[in-house]
Amino acid sequence: MTTETFPGAFRLRPRTVDVWFDPACPYTWLTARWLREAARVRPLELRWHLMSLALLNEGREEDPEGDTEGYLMVPVRIATAVRRHHGQEALARFHASLWADLSSPGALGGTSRKWINDPALALADASLPQKLSAAGTTTAYDEELRASHARAVGLLGPGTGTPVVAVGEPTRPLRHRPVFFGPVISRVPRGEEAGRLWDGTLLVAGTAGFHELKGRPADPDPDVGGPDVVPE
Secondary structure (H helix, E strand, O other): OOOOOOOOHHHOOOEEEEEEEOOOOHHHHHHHHHHHHHOOOOOEEEEEEEOOHHHHOOOOOOOOOOOOOOOOHHHHHHHHHHHHHHHHHHHHHHHHHHHOOOOOOOOOOOOOOOOOOOHHHHHHHOOOOHHHHHHHHOOOOHHHHHHHHHHHHHHHOOOOOOOEEEEOOOOOOOOOOOEEEOOOOOOOOOHHHHHHHHHHHHHHHOOOOOOOOOOOOOOOOOOOOOOOOOOO
């Protein structure tokens, strides 16, 4: 973000934006790309945390994701290891690499742009140690993941989805923080369009008594491809 894209940006205290997400969710990936785009035209400090679709569905009689084998835990466990050992900036890079258009299809995804790449390929693309891939099939990071997941669910309740976003108020840090799920989008708005979506989302989420706003059904084939803002 520069003063040319958002005049006076560096004279304003940025809002902290805490984002809890499952890295394997395609709609969450679009929301993360939108937030990075919005941060180019609004003074936002994005902070990345993890939650899990598998944990959201834990204990249900029927898993809406159809993940009977527990594959969804693999990428989020690796992501938890990335965040612990390399920080949230590395987590953002890993998330981007999971969805990047890499050349080789992996065991858990590929270049069809329907789902994520093999996490091992994503680690290499994000310049992270390959040994972190072993975290995907162990429970070594589950306690940390569950604690992070619980913080997200605690903000909105058990009926939420991924991502959960909590926004800080720079001038009144003790004020109640706007918190919301989503927004669910099928394409990524760019530039000022991304900024306007941010403004509107913050307006409704910060309104006393606001609970839910829903649009048309989500596109079953979201635009997970396309250029991404490079995570800093």
